[in-house]
Amino acid sequence: MSAPSIAVLHNLATQLRIDSVRSTSEAGSGHPTTCLSAADVIAALFFAEMRFDPHDPQHPEADRFVLSKGHGAPILYAAWAAAGAFPRADLLNLRKITSDLEGHPTPRLPFVDVATGSLGQGLAAAVGIALNARRIGSDYRTYVMLGDGETAEGSVWEAAEVAAMQKLDNLCAITDVNGLGQSRATQWNHHLDAFVSRYRAFGWNAVAIDGHDMSAILKALADARATKGKPTMIVAGTLKGKGISFIEGKDGWHGKALKKGEEMDKGIAELEAQYQKTSDPAPVIPKPAQRRTEGPLPDFVAKMPAPAYKLGDSVATREAFGAALPQLGAIDRRVVAVDADVKNSTYTEKFEKAYPDRFFQTFIAEQAMIGVSMGMASRGAIPFPTTFACFLERGADFIRMAGISNLNIKLAGTHCGVSIGEDGPSQMALEDLAMVRGLPNATVLYPCDAVSTERLLAVAAATRGPAYLRLSRPKTPVIYGNDEQFPVGGSKTLRKSDKDQVVVVAAGVTVFEALKAHDALAKENVHVRVVDAYSVQPIDRDGIVAAAKASGGRVITVEDHYAHGGLGDAVSEAVSNDGVRVQRLAVREIPRSGQPDELIDRYGISARAIADAVRTMLK
């Protein structure tokens, strides 16, 4: 099988340019100029470099391509169509509600691993995909194309650092330096050395080339393949709008389709004139050498050993998580952990000790931690990126995109709420439930004791899509028997009588405050039901509605979180059709340093505050 000729590749690049222009003009919107700058590199990648099967794009050992500059979607689609994945005519459905050829790529398309379009995320995902090759022992290579403008995103440099640390020579990135951003020239314009010097300083092999010189592109890709111990960055100098004289290199053409009719026709005529006559053979895309699969996922919930705690044991949920994660890892080698230098506080160090080859360290770079996990999840891994819950918020936009991609990523966040105590507000996650509940496809689990933590860890692994496990710093007593099960969407009624006047819905540390309030109120002959809403999303709607109705239609929610977007919101919506009264106890001001018990009381989520709220509600 010989490599395709330069003329053939040139003509394919021309075809991709034409298809990009035509599809965006038909849609009446989109980003043709950014496709035109990238066309030569894309043609080289798809038809002279990568091994893949257009009819089996999710082949587990195929080379991968991530288009980090997601607004270049039209040329990505054109390349897959040219490779034979679907008919070229479908390209004209770009951006229609009836088509999966969306404005920016999403995994609704079988050849897209991670959604892109929020700039600066593709490199981190590609690093995760490249690490996954190492995990499964495959020689597939990972390619990623960045825009020059998105190089300003810090997430790019987080990922660059991880790639160099991990010596990912199976990763080849290309930056399409067309010099123009959305609203003006980028800060670097066409100074290719600005990119080369930065990547070299970050430990990469980096070369600058003319991104419209097909021979130079092929040589750079070959050199990248030959480079050992380092990832390669190819800095490709290009022109935005390349090939159409009246838009080439011109500002003001970002995100603008050529008008159908005269304008488009003129552009396409110019491109068509660039076809070269050749009788060289069409390219043959090489398939991956072998196809090994990892098989269906096991039943994590059934296979997870039962917890072995004693009632009353005092264990922080973060400790129980750290202790159980290696047990989950023992069930299937797709379970991996990713840390951002807090493994000794989150206890993922236990997983590292058990499975050093499935433990990944990004250091203090949470966007990379989550982005790398997204890449790994897209290739079959079940990653647990774990840090303090508040620092997961550093990756909020990655989490958003993980939701759009519906990736099987399992976020674990420790040290939630004011109950962390003296470290103060910068270390307290008080909006994390709101952040993750925002995703309609996310499962949010919030255990209060060690038994429920172990069980919910397996549940998180078993539940398809993004999941979040919210974990606490303080030690709490074990209240559940080791045989107790915790299905998604369930809740536990911990105190109940037929005289209940109010139901208190709690989760995490506030469960214990609710139990104390129950006991204090019982002495006053006031009866409250206590529910542990360990599944915050989906919430146990039926259970909570029934509990509310059995308790005089009065609900008090109590959470170590701000008042909005968390447990109170979930419960309010659950009972909203039933005319039930709901009062939310939550943190309602910026908290400060202090001892956990002092803070829980000061911010109105203690047993005392609950009891007061119950008394007031019953007045």
Place this chain on the structure above:
Amino acid sequence: MSAPSIAVLHNLATQLRIDSVRSTSEAGSGHPTTCLSAADVIAALFFAEMRFDPHDPQHPEADRFVLSKGHGAPILYAAWAAAGAFPRADLLNLRKITSDLEGHPTPRLPFVDVATGSLGQGLAAAVGIALNARRIGSDYRTYVMLGDGETAEGSVWEAAEVAAMQKLDNLCAITDVNGLGQSRATQWNHHLDAFVSRYRAFGWNAVAIDGHDMSAILKALADARATKGKPTMIVAGTLKGKGISFIEGKDGWHGKALKKGEEMDKGIAELEAQYQKTSDPAPVIPKPAQRRTEGPLPDFVAKMPAPAYKLGDSVATREAFGAALPQLGAIDRRVVAVDADVKNSTYTEKFEKAYPDRFFQTFIAEQAMIGVSMGMASRGAIPFPTTFACFLERGADFIRMAGISNLNIKLAGTHCGVSIGEDGPSQMALEDLAMVRGLPNATVLYPCDAVSTERLLAVAAATRGPAYLRLSRPKTPVIYGNDEQFPVGGSKTLRKSDKDQVVVVAAGVTVFEALKAHDALAKENVHVRVVDAYSVQPIDRDGIVAAAKASGGRVITVEDHYAHGGLGDAVSEAVSNDGVRVQRLAVREIPRSGQPDELIDRYGISARAIADAVRTMLK
């Protein structure tokens, strides 16, 4: 006034070390070892470099110091105490609920500009503070100390890029390279050149020194002062725990106080033995040369010219925002705009044209955009960092910290919701309301037409603390008269009769869907009240409760946002004590590309969906 001697500075460093150890031991928690590595640099900065007045820490022309490695708080406090800002004895109240000497610095303390403790944020804030010096024409200098571990945060490199682009030679950063992170050695250990080469590649003047060599520190600071056209990074090689033999350079001592008693006493005895005998004079801290202030803020709401739209004009709220921002800027020069390369979509380009010296470009770096704004806000500016609403989420953790700092930062986010259309889900903000409503001190405003946008822009500027203006892409008709006022916490009742059976609470684009539903239902003799909840936080509780009670206790909320944490949540909480039924219409799955109207209908927030929900509710 002569410079203090090396011996005097050395002794001050020793005092700071002793105070850091003693205060953390007394608290029983905290990070003494990271203070010990930084002590020599801190002593040099506070007693031989910076101009400030310890009794007037917010002096507008004093040099500024940001401790980006916020866990080093004890030595920051010790330095201010040593400078005379408060009694040294107060240091023993560290981390107590009764003291503002919190675990990590917050602006509750008069000498803290921005809260730190979420690593990697201090440099961006310092860039903003340095830019502010330029804005007010002051020669104050800005200093910032980073930890080596936090250098992995991409936000550091976003800020580094902006500082170099802006040629901020009034900015001097120091990285305290003690080689140890929280859980292990950093990826760079003591390879100082890894830092120097990275910063040089990013356009900085960078030098490596021994961070315990006082002469070298003073020389590096002097060289930084003499360097023109570039910011300076001093890479200081240090030992974590420096000065106490049994912890110096040892892993496992991050975030661990020496035990009170024998352990602490032994450490302090070692430190005390390091005092040098000297009769050299104590340092005299130079005060800033002059003290100019900007005066009280004007009444933005009163001074803003009345809008000049006609009823029925078709104007996107993002356009109205862009047109009005220069008018706001004309009222006071503290109003500034910060862009991340989308000024032609958010229309902040109009502000740039009017006030080029108050327009700041971070390029595609949203964390820097927000962090720089935080720094500027901490020094009196009223910044409007503006981008697509979904990309504000890139800076979610910065926004969190801006909340903790209660900074006067005004976020503006355009292109919210599915109503953007064809660009698809990666460009749609659907969890932004949840993100900002998380902050208990944030004001969240969501105008539906051009008039309310102009008014609410002034309201945002006039309201102290973080504010968020949510703006839409599609054109919408002007429905308010130019004299209408929009106070924080208000709402507008747009349709009302004494036969109303349901109240529909909408905001932004859904206001128009609600109005259409009202008209369609009226033909069926079904009467709905329509409320525009332009103030999402605080919500008009009384108004909405009254409307609900007057409408049969039935409420339907409708928002171009996911179902959680947004308008539905706000309204649910507002009416939660009144046994009112609330149904939320919101986007409940990951959306896709399509035309705006198609998407609004498909995701259940159209006039049709509202009318259906009303009919169902009345069944």
